[in-house]
Amino acid sequence: MKILIIGSGAREHAIIKRLAQDSQVYCVMPKKNPGIVKLCKKIFLADIENPLAVTDAIKGETFDLAFASPDAVLAAGVSDALIHEGIKVASPTKAAARIEWDKSHMRKLTEKYSIKGRIKFRLVKTEKEARETIEEFGEVAIKPLGLTGGKGVKVSGDHFQRIEEGMEYVHSLLQKDKIALIEEKVEGEEFSLMCFSDGKTIAPMPPVQDHKRAFLADTGPNTGGMGSYSTGAILPFLEQSDIDEAHEILQRTIDAMANEGTPFKGVLYGQFMATKKGIRIIEFNARFADPESMNVLALLEGSLSQILMSIAEGKLIKAKFSNDATVVKYLVPNGYPDKPLKDQEVKIDEAAAKKQGAEIYFASVYEKDNKTYLGGSRTFGILGRGKTLDEAERIAEEGCGFGKGPIWHRKDIGTKKLVQKRIDHMRRIRS
Ligand code: AMP
Ligand code: GLY
Secondary structure (H helix, E strand, C coil): CEEEEECCCHHHHHHHHHHCCCCEEEEEECCCCHHHHCCCCEEEECCCCCHHHHHHHCCCCCCCEEEECCHHHHHCCHHHHHHHCCCCECCCCHHHHHHHHCHHHHHHHHHHCCCCCCCCEEEECCHHHHHHHHHHHCCEEEECCCCCCCCCCEEECCCECCHHHHHHHHHHHHHHHCCEEEEECCCCEEEEEEEEEECCCEEECCCEEECCEEEHHHEEEECCCCEEEEECCCCCCCCHHHHHHHHHHHHHHHHHHHHCCCCCEEEEEEEEEEECCEEEEEEEECCCCCCHHHHHHHHEECCHHHHHHHHHCCCCCCCEECCCEEEEEEEEECCCCCCCCCCCEEEECHHHHHHCCCEEEECCEEEECCEEEECCCCCEEEEEEECCHHHHHHHHHHHHCCEECCEECCCCCCCHHHHHHHHHHHHHHHC
C-alpha cells in the first residue's frame, strides 16, 4: 500500500514505523524530521495546518490511503481536503474532530445523549456568571474551548487556590475568546484509552497513563505529556469494570456522532478519570495520544496499515495487542514547557540505545546540514518494553542516557514508587 501521513512528531514517527513494516509511507511535514525521513519513500515539506498547502504539495501523486494525525491539522480540515482529492482517508473530518477542538461541543454532546461519565459544566460569557458558577460548583476546572496543546486548563487546588486567582484566569480567557468553560473538578486517577473506529464500531487499545506535570512527583506546570506507561490490558490502579465502562463510553460517543451526521472515523482517544463513583470524561481527542501512542503501537500485533484501511472502508477489523509492559520517557529542552530552548544542536545515539533495547522516536526536532536541532517542544520519546514494568522502566531510563544536548527528562515515570503512589491514591479515593 502507498500510505500518506500528515504530521511529524514522535507520535507520527511511531505510526510511520509500524506502517513501514508492510507499506510504502509518504509524509507531509513542516520541517525535516530526521527520524521520520529515514522511514519514508518520499517526504513533502508544507504548512500542514493549511489544507490547500497540503494538497498542493502532493499534486500529481496517488495514494491508497491517507491519515492526518495532529489535532491542529484535523481542526484545519486536512482530512476533508484529502477526501475531496479522492483519497481514502482514515482520520476524522473537521466536523467529527470537533469533539476535540470545541470542548463545549463535546460537553453538550455527552449531555444530549446522556453519556455515562459526563460531568457538570457551564459556558460563561461574563465574569459575574463565572464567579457564580465557581461559587456554586466549589472546586472547578477552568478551560478555553479550543486547542491548547494540553496546557490551557487551570484546576483549583492544583493550579490555583483562591477564587480570585481563578477569576484572573477567567478574565484573561474572556478577554481573548469572550467565552470560557467551567467544569466541576473531578478527583481520581487519570488514564488514556484510545480506540480505532470506522464510524460505527470500536476496536479498543490498552489503557495507558500519561504524566502531564513537568517535574518529579507530579509538580510544576502542565505539559503536553512527559511520559507514559502501560501494563497490558489493565493498569495497576484500575479494575476490569473501569475498562468496560470506558469502552461503553467510547462506543456511545461514536454512536452519538453517527446520529448527529458527523460519523467519526479514526482514533478516538478518551482521557478518563477513575473516580469513587465510576469513570468520568475529562476530554475526548480525535487522534492518537502523545506519548501514549508510542506505548500502544509498540504492542500492536498485526498490521496497522490493514487497520487504517479497514477504518477508511468502514469495515473495522479487530486490533490485538501484546500484554507486555511499556514505559515512554520524553527528553525535553531545557526550559520546557514555559521557555523551551530552540535551535540548539542535540544528538542521540540510536544504535547504542537500540542495542540496549530502547526505541527512539524523534519529536520536535529538525534536520539542517546533517545535524539535528531543537524545534522548541518535546525532543525525543524513549520507549522501553519488557515483561514487567520494572524492566520496561529500566530500558527507557537507560535509553534516555543516549541523548546529548540541553535536554532533560522526568526520571520517575514508570518507577515502582510513583506507580504505587497511584495505586494508594486510587485506594483512598475508592474507600
Ligand atoms: P485537558 O487539556 O482537558 O486534557 O486538561 C489537562 C489536565 O487538566 C487533565 O489532564 C486533568 O489532569 C486536568 N483536568 C481537566 N479537566 C478537569 C476536571 N474537570 N477535573 C479535574 N481535573 C481536570
Ligand atoms: N497525552 C496527551 C495528549 O496527547 O493530549
